[in-house]
Amino acid sequence: MTSLAEADVYDPNLMLGALEVPANWTKVFGRKAPLIVEVGCGGGRYIISQAEKHPECDFLAIERAGEFFNILHARVAKRRLPNMRVIKADADDMLATLFADRSVRKYHIYFPDPWPKKRHHKRRIFSETFCAHLRRTLEPGGELNFATDHYDYLQDVLPRIRAALPLKEHPGPWEDEPQGRTNYEIKYMKQGRPIWRFTAKMPV
Numbered sequence: 001m002t003s004l005a006e007a008d009v010y011d012p013n014l015m016l017g018a019l020e021v022p023a024n025w026t027k028v029f030g031r032k033a034p035l036i037v038e039v040g041c042g043g044g045r046y047i048i049s050q051a052e053k054h055p056e057c058d059f060l061a062i063e064r065a066g067e068f069f070n071i072l073h074a075r076v077a078k079r080r081l082p083n084m085r086v087i088k089a090d091a092d093d094m095l096a097t098l099f100a101d102r103s104v105r106k107y108h109i110y111f112p113d114p115w116p117k118k119r120h121h122k123r124r125i126f127s128e129t130f131c132a133h134l135r136r137t138l139e140p141g142g143e144l145n146f147a148t149d150h151y152d153y154l155q156d157v158l159p160r161i162r163a164a165l166p167l168k169e170h171p172g173p174w175e176d177e178p179q180g181r182t183n184y185e186i187k188y189m190k191q192g193r194p195i196w197r198f199t200a201k202m203p204v
């Protein structure tokens, strides 16, 4: 079968139903390379720039909202990046089904929806199950990078993340993007809002 990377018509979009369970990323990208995943990436500012800077890695952007996904898809399609795919899906389902144990080098999760109303807290992405899948799917030495501006949200999710992963606060801005990695981060830094950043590195 011709891999997407070799096909004449480049379309970065993946359909959830068309993928194996777990997905065969070597087949999808036409090679074996470290897999970097961004969950809820919006228009994809950071992951697209990472895919351009790191041709040696493969990048998967997951976004479930149609309006953001369409922007993301158009940007990636225009750049014809052979090492990047996008998928319009709920990241909960993706992590539960599409990633094999110890198969992801890095997760990026920036400014996840805080769902401030109490009756909506169960929608917060860092559920116990989601955190367990992060742990299961990260490679030895793999990493989660996470940021939020929402203190109440942080108090709620930190114990669940910490129960699954060795999370450490990252002091100050990210070294690679001191102005902010994502649109939300750039906007909130300009507004002077406090931002909490974290990294969890799995033991080797």
Ligand SMILES: C[S@@+](CC[C@H](N)C(=O)[O-])C[C@H]1O[C@@H](n2cnc3c(N)ncnc32)[C@H](O)[C@@H]1O
Pocket: 039, 040, 041, 042, 062, 063, 064, 065, 068, 089, 090, 091, 092, 109, 110, 111, 112, 113, 125, 182, 183, 184, 185
């Ligand atoms: C507040 S926005 C932040 C966007 C981007 N990460 C940034 O920092 O600029 C949260 C994004 O996560 C997406 N999202 C929320 N829950 C998701 C889920 N379960 N699966 C995939 N995307 C999700 C939303 O559609 C939205 O685009």
